[in-house]
Amino acid sequence: MRDIAKEAGVSPMTVSRALKSDGSVNAKTRQMVQDVADKLGYVYDTTAQAFRAQRSGFLALTLPSINNANFATTHKALTESLAETDLQLLQGITNYDVVREEQMVRQLLARRPDAMILTGGTHTDTTRRLLESASIPVFEIWDIPEAPIGHVIGFSNSDAMGLIVDHLAQSGRQRLGFVGASADTDARGHERRLGTIKAARERGLAEVLDLQIGPAPATMSSGLELVMREIDRIRGLDALVCVSDPVAFGAMMALECLGLTIPGDIAVTGFGNFEISRISRPSITTLDVGAQEIGTLTGRCANEILSGISAQDAVIETLTPRLLVRKTTG
Structure with a gap:
C-alpha cells in the first residue's frame, strides 16, 4: 500500500480508503488508486476488515x-x-x-x-x-x-408427482413403473418414488413397479441400461415415470431399440424440464420445478x-x- 501511495502521489490512508470504496474518497482518486494497484498486481486483503465487521x-x-x-x-x-x-x-x-x-x-x-x-x-x-x-x-x-x-x-418432490400420475391416469394409463436411483442414495428422487406410489394408490391404479437403477446420480446411460435389463417386466406397463428428463431420454432410446413405440406402446415422463426434454423426438412430458x-x-x-x-x-x-x-x- 505504501508503494501504491508513492506512485499515486497520495497518502497510504487514502489508498486504504479508496480500495475499501470509502465515500470520503472521490471517484477520480479512487480510480487512480485502483489503476496503480492493478499495475502493481496488488489485491486488497479484506481479512482484518472482515474480522472487525x-x-x-x-x-x-x-x-x-x-x-x-x-x-x-x-x-x-x-x-x-x-x-x-x-x-x-x-x-x-x-x-x-x-x-x-x-x-x-x-x-x-x-x-x-x-x-x-x-x-x-x-x-x-x-x-x-x-x-x-x-x-x-x-x-x-x-x-x-x-x-x-x-x-x-x-x-414438495412427493406432491409434484401427483400432477404426473393424474395426467397419465386421465389418458388411460393404469400400470406404471418408476425409474430412479436407489432409495438410500437420492433423497429427492426417493420422495418422487414415494409420491408416485402414493398418487397411484389414491387413484386406484395398479401397484407401481419400482425399477431401481442403482446408486445416484441417475443418468441417461443408467436409464438406458435399466430398460435393457428389465425389459421383460417393463413390457407389461402402460407408462414409465422417470426420476429426471435425462433418465427418461435414456429409457426412450432403449425402448425404441427394443421395438416399442412411444407413446403408442408405452408412455414416458421425465422431471425437471431439462433442455433435452424439449428437443428430444418425441419431446418429453415433464415437470418444470422452477x-x-x-x-x-x-x-x-x-x-x-x-x-x-x-x-x-x-x-x-x-x-x-x-x-x-x-x-x-x-
Missing part, C-alpha cells in the same frame, strides 16, 4: 452435482442475484451423499461464511447440530423438509437478511411445479 462476505453452498443442468441453473441464478452485492459463493459438491455433505459443511463453516445454503432437506444429525450452532442463516433449497433448520425455498426461481429467491432472501433489509424470521417459500404435456404421453 464479523462478516466474511461469503455464502457457502452445497450442491449434489455440477453435472446436473438444473442445479447448474440454480447456481447461475443465485450467482446473478448476488452480482450487485458484496457477497460471493463458496461451493462444495456432495455427490448425493449426506456423509459427504457433513464433511463439506464442516469445512465450509471453518471459512466463517455469512450464511449456508444446502440443496435438499435430508442431513445427518451431526450436520444439523453444526448448523444449529453456527448462528448464521441457513437455507434449505429444492425441498420442503419436515423440520427445517432455518429458511426454506423449494417444492430451478432458476429457486436460485433467484435464495440470493435475494439471503442478501436482504444479511443486509438488515428484512428480519431473520424463517422464510418458507413453496414453489408449485408446472406440468408440461408433450409428445411422450400422447
